[in-house]
Amino acid sequence: MSLPKVTSPEKWRSARIELLAEEKEMTRARDALSTKRRELPMVEIDEDYVFEGPGGNASLLDLFEGRLQLIVGHFMFDPSWDDGCSSCSAGADEVSDGLLEHLHARDTSFTYVSRAPLAKIEDYKARKGWTFSWYSSYGSDFNYDFHVTMDESVAPIEYNYRTAEDHKRAGTAYYFAGEQPSEQPGTSCFCATASTSFTPIPPTAAAPRCSAAPTTGWT
Amino acid sequence: MLGGSYYWLDLTALGRQEEWEEPEGRADSARAAHPDFAD
Numbered sequence: 001m002s003l004p005k006v007t008s009p010e011k012w013r014s015a016r017i018e019l020l021a022e023e024k025e026m027t028r029a030r031d032a033l034s035t036k037r038r039e040l041p042m043v044e045i046d047e048d049y050v051f052e053g054p055g056g057n058a059s060l061l062d063l064f065e066g067r068l069q070l071i072v073g074h075f076m077f078d079p080s081w082d083d084g085c086s087s088c089s090a091g092a093d094e095v096s097d098g099l100l101e102h103l104h105a106r107d108t109s110f111t112y113v114s115r116a117p118l119a120k121i122e123d124y125k126a127r128k129g130w131t132f133s134w135y136s137s138y139g140s141d142f143n144y145d146f147h148v149t150m151d152e153s154v155a156p157i158e159y160n161y162r163t164a165e166d167h168k169r170a171g172t173a174y175y176f177a178g179e180q181p182s183e184q185p186g187t188s189c190f191c192a193t194a195s196t197s198f199t200p201i202p203p204t205a206a207a208p209r210c211s212a213a214p215t216t217g218w219t
Numbered sequence: 220m221l222g223g224s225y226y227w228l229d230l231t232a233l234g235r236q237e238e239w240e241e242p243e244g245r246a247d248s249a250r251a252a253h254p255d256f257a258d
Contacts, residue, residue, distance in 0.1 A: 034229040042232065069231050102224035106236050110227065189231045 042191065049142045051135040052118045058135060060142075061192060065133075069108040070190040074148040076183035077114035077121065079138060084114065084124050088185055095132050111135055115143045115183065146188055151181035159184065 007015075051058045064070045075092065076085035084092075092112065103110050111133035114121055118136040125134055143149035150157040157164050159175045167173045228235045 034234065037230070038232055038234050069233060071227055071231065099224055099227075103227060106224070106228055106233070108228065108231060108233075187227075187230055191232045 045190070047141065047145065049137070049140050051113065051137055051140070051142070053133070053135045054118075054122070060190070063109065063111050063113075063133075063135060064190070064192050065109045067104065067107045067109045068192055069106075070192070071103070071108060071110045072188045072190065073110065073112045074143070074146065074184070074186040074188065075112040075114045075134070076148075076185055077116035077124070078181070078183050079116050079120070081116065082120065082124075084116070084121075085183065085185070089128065092128070092130060092132070095130070097131070100132065109133070113137050113142065115149055143183075146186065148184045148186045149181050150176065150184060153180070 045060060049060045051060070051063065060070075063072070073088075073091070073095075075088045077088075083089075095110070100110060113135050115137050116124075117138045121134050121136055137143050141155075144151065144155040147158045147161075150159065152164075157176060157180075159167065162170070164173065164176055167175055225235055
């Protein structure tokens with residue numbers, strides 16, 4: 001790999017300003033895209049998912065820890081594995097106490113969810129020295145409903161909001177070429193609502209609603 | 220520059236929740252969407 005050529009301060013500044021215009025264009029495009037994602041409609045979650053965490057069984061609403069929003073990181077961890085996905089682990093290494101504090105200040109909780117049994121999750125988490133929240137969805141439909149576990153014997157498979165048939169037509173059926181079940185990464189965002197407004201509610205509130213806001217995957 | 224909590228908050232319904240989040244002319248209001256299950 002060759003290093004950039006050396007030039008005068010004036011030429012460097014001129015080139016830098018030229019690049020700045022492209023950077024600003026990209027920033028604005030990303031902001032506009034984020035706005036469109038935020039303005040996607042939401043879907044009410046009426047399934048009573050049961051997760052297992054250090055404190056025992058938990059509902060999806062329990063995962064909010066009393067905050068308005070919940071971000072779920074779908075950490076790839078098949079029940080037959082002893083270790084979690086190495087790529088997900090690389091991302092998890094960057095989930096610091098400081099990051100979580102900033103999210104909490106925005107009334108937003110963060111947790112990982114994996115299909116592996118809690119004992120395997122706890123063991124791996126301890127070996128990695130992680131302290132963030134991490135629940136098991138073992139035995140529930142959660143991973144299948146959010147299309148981060150693909151198993152045609154359980155549910156029709158879907159990847160990035162496209163069906164197997166869509167992918168065949170697009171020439172991207174290789175997503176399903178491997179053995180099943182297969183784990184996929186992703187992020188799902190939820191918003192707790194008690195009525196039709198953004199009203200914070202405690203997890204124990206009567207008839208609370210959980211809504212899925214933008215759900216993201218990999219392109 | 221985008222990293223840390225902004226990356227995650229940009230994925231949520233409420234976004235970054237900062238007054239200066241979206242300078243005038245750059246994007247529509249972050250709060251334009253309201254959860255409504257009446258439809």
